Amino acid sequence: MRQQLTAGLVALVLLSSCKKDDKKNDNNPGNDSKNPYKVSGIIKDTKGQAIAGAKVRVVNHVLYDVSSDVFSTNYGTYVTPKLDIGGWNIYAWKDITYEGQTYHLRIAPEDNDYNAFSLDKEGYTKNFKLKLSGRIEDVPLSDNSPTTGYYGGTMVFTNLPSEGMQQMPAGTEVKITLTPVAGSKFIDGSEAQFLEKTFTIKKNQFNYFITDIPQCKYKITAKTNGRLILLTDVRDIYGEEPYKESLTYFFKPDPATSYNSGLQSNIETPFFMELF
Numbered sequence: 001m002r003q004q005l006t007a008g009l010v011a012l013v014l015l016s017s018c019k020k021d022d023k024k025n026d027n028n029p030g031n032d033s034k035n036p037y038k039v040s041g042i043i044k045d046t047k048g049q050a051i052a053g054a055k056v057r058v059v060n061h062v063l064y065d066v067s068s069d070v071f072s073t074n075y076g077t078y079v080t081p082k083l084d085i086g087g088w089n090i091y092a093w094k095d096i097t098y099e100g101q102t103y104h105l106r107i108a109p110e111d112n113d114y115n116a117f118s119l120d121k122e123g124y125t126k127n128f129k130l131k132l133s134g135r136i137e138d139v140p141l142s143d144n145s146p147t148t149g150y151y152g153g154t155m156v157f158t159n160l161p162s163e164g165m166q167q168m169p170a171g172t173e174v175k176i177t178l179t180p181v182a183g184s185k186f187i188d189g190s191e192a193q194f195l196e197k198t199f200t201i202k203k204n205q206f207n208y209f210i211t212d213i214p215q216c217k218y219k220i221t222a223k224t225n226g227r228l229i230l231l232t233d234v235r236d237i238y239g240e241e242p243y244k245e246s247l248t249y250f251f252k253p254d255p256a257t258s259y260n261s262g263l264q265s266n267i268e269t270p271f272f273m274e275l276f
Contacts, residue, residue, distance in 0.1 A: 035123040040079040043072045043092055043107060043128045046188045050076025051130065054094040054107060061116070062087055087116035089138075091259060092128040098187045098215060103253045105187070105262040106136060108151065114138040132186055132214035139260055152212035153251040153263035156270040157199075157222070160206045168275055170203040174229065176210055178218040181248060187215035207270065215263055217250040220271070228276040235272045243274055 043054045054072040058080050059065055072078045092107040110127040114137045117124055133152035140149065147154040157176070159168050168174070176199075180192035195218075197210035222229035230243035251263040 036121040037082045037119045038080050039124045041125050041127040042076045045130045057091045059089050089116050090126050101253050103262045104257050133212045146209045147265035148260045150212040151261050152214050154211045154265040156267045157208045158270045158272050168201045172201040172224050175223050177221045181217045184217040192216040215251050220247045230274045230276050231271050233269050
């Protein structure tokens with residue numbers, strides 16, 4: 001009788017242990033369990049904390065762009081449905097609210113590998129981590145699309161003067177200073193940093209792009225050799241535009257869900273520059 005009772009207790013302990021392990025696997029499919037012919041992983045923010053509710057999409061660009069979307073759990077984990085053998089690409093996004101507006105931000109593969117992959121009975125693990133800046137390697141840089149290809153945003157400045165105002169000559173080096181507005185943070189809630197970007201005026205070139213800027217509410221100023229450059233984002237041909245010593249700006253959401261950063265540039269309303 002005593003032997004039967006002991007055996008029963010051992011079996012109960014083993015069963016309880018198996019249930020705990022199963023629960024652990026459910027919460028961490030990318031790390032603790034295999035998912036045959038499925039992709040699994042975990043999605044983290046810039047601080048390494050799990051992101052819940054992130055959208056993950058697998059796409060077979062060869063097979064008529066067949067795709068499937070899933071969302072990460074409260075633990076930041078995800079598992080795709082079973083996928084056919086073939087070349088798959090995987091992407092992730094997260095909706096984040098900033099300054100009262102919602103942004104559909106692309107999330108980076110943690111291993112920085114953007115290549116297609118195939119699946120087998122071992123499954124495939126792909127983890128993601130939110131980035132505020134850096135290259136999106138599967139979005140090519142192009143002169144035809146100068147505002148794309150970075151996790152950060154792009155600002156456009158124009159050297160196209162109004163009547164009676166002085167245009168900056170070729171060779172002029174322009175220094176743009178981006179100072180976080182008091183109390184503002186980056187879009188992920190981390191402490192915002194002061195940034196400087198430079199470009200040089202070229203002959204017969206009017207538009208200049210500064211790229212890969214982390215989302216924040218900035219005070220923008222411009223100078224050349226210690227000389228102030230006035231700025232405006234509201235311009236007319238009669239020289240009546242309100243040029244200022246500085247502008248306040250943050251990126252609006254990109255209205256089209258895409259594989260880019262989710263931040264809309266000011267290419268439609270660029271910052272016009274005039275020497276003071």
